[in-house]
Amino acid sequence: MPIFLPETTQTSADALTPRQIVAELDKYVIGQGAAKRAVAIALRNRTRRQKLAPELAEEIAPKNILMIGPTGVGKTEIARRLARLAQSPFVKVEASKFTEVGYVGRDVESMVRDLVELGVDMVREERLEEVRSKAAQTAQDRLLDILLPPSRPAAPDEDPVAAREQQHQTRERFREQLRAGRLDARTVEIDVREKSFPSFEIIAGSQVEEVDINLKDMLPGLFQGKTKRRKLKVPEALEYLTQEEEQKLVDMDSVARTAVERVEQAGIIFIDEIDKIAGREGTHGPDVSREGVQRDILPIVEGTTVNTKYGMIRTDHILFIAAGAFHVAKPSDLIPELQGRFPIRVELEPLGKEEFVRILTEPRSALVKQYTALMETEGIALVFTPDAIRRIADFATLVNERTENIGARRLHTVMEKLLDEISFEGPDLVEKHVTIDDAYVNKMLAEIVKNEDLSRYIL
Structure with missing residues (x-):
């Protein structure tokens, strides 16, 4: 057992x-x-x-x-x-x-x-999160080794302790510049490991067997993951080295x-x-x-x-x-x-007008909140009045009754049609404060909803 x-x-x-x-x-x-x-x-x-x-x-x-x-x-x-x-x-x-x-x-x-x-993906992400800070520290050290010239031996008349202290201070100054992004314009050369041989599916017999065959695993001596020298910007190199260190720190057998x-x-x-x-x-x-x-x-x-x-x-x-x-x-x-x-x-009960009103406003990811946030990226303040929200719910309920009842998904089609003009003209609008009231909803949707044949295709 x-x-x-x-x-x-x-x-x-x-x-x-x-x-x-x-x-x-x-x-x-x-x-x-x-x-x-x-x-x-x-x-x-x-x-x-x-x-x-x-x-x-x-x-x-x-x-x-x-x-x-x-x-x-x-x-x-x-x-x-x-x-x-x-x-x-x-x-x-x-x-x-x-x-x-x-x-x-x-x-x-x-x-x-x-x-x-x-x-496996879920557990791997959790383990990567655990080692991320340590991997980032190691990756920074590797990158600093590339950016800084190798330390020279101390001269006979020079204090070796003072020389090491000076090298340490120089390295820490570079580390601060690296973290602050002041070295982002520099280019470095690092060894990048090529991706392993791709996997593929096998068609066996009369059905597709989803067999994940990886030739690198089958023939480890033939595909060793060759490395090649590449020039990368400092941020790209740091990201690659961090990922490489993360993979070293995560035990995939334990993850599995x-x-x-x-x-x-x-x-x-x-x-x-x-x-x-x-x-x-x-x-x-x-x-x-x-x-x-x-x-x-x-x-x-x-x-x-x-x-x-x-x-x-x-x-x-x-x-x-x-x-x-x-x-x-x-x-x-x-x-x-x-x-x-x-x-x-x-x-589960079918949804009606009252549920649609709540769906439009109450959930954390409510449709009204989604569209308001999208238009904010264009600098447009989109405001829905309570009457407009009830009118949208009215139209969605009516179309569901006349055509196929697709539940809350109807709200997506209604909202897209309602905001079609604003979404298209958004970047060019002079007036950045837009109020959606019941009059605007009627103007954009009433004719389409009234024409049953048209609403079948558009809503």
């Missing part, structure tokens, strides 16, 4: 209660309280599991979640924000992209391989081990469009993207071992969050075994 290592997955989010997790999600996603509660409980249960004895913790599997709701209501955003909050490896995949084993296309195990790659443990104990896989692989009643004939894919996904969700280039990965404790609109198919159209692996089901 593998040893459970809780210390590799502890994060600052471990101290958050479910109520606090929901409060954090509220900063980015409007409404959908039931879905937030479900993911908050799932995240908290991971923290609870880490405090158990290893034998019992091994037996407790995460309760996977099935989110049901139309497009644009926040399914993906809830899962993504949860992963950031938990500092967990997170990957989003579309179920419709996978094909049954034996057919050309991506096999379902690739989602686990992608998750491991993300986990930690990443594997983190993925196994804290990884989150979000499977979108799972309704697209649900078999609909009354359909006949083979379909390589439906029931066969469900049966391939089943063992991964149940808990299996997947071979990756970083070793074998157990999926027993990875949290799976599946989502789908289920307009045509129903959750009961999934094979029974897969249904049983998603015991928590939450239905």
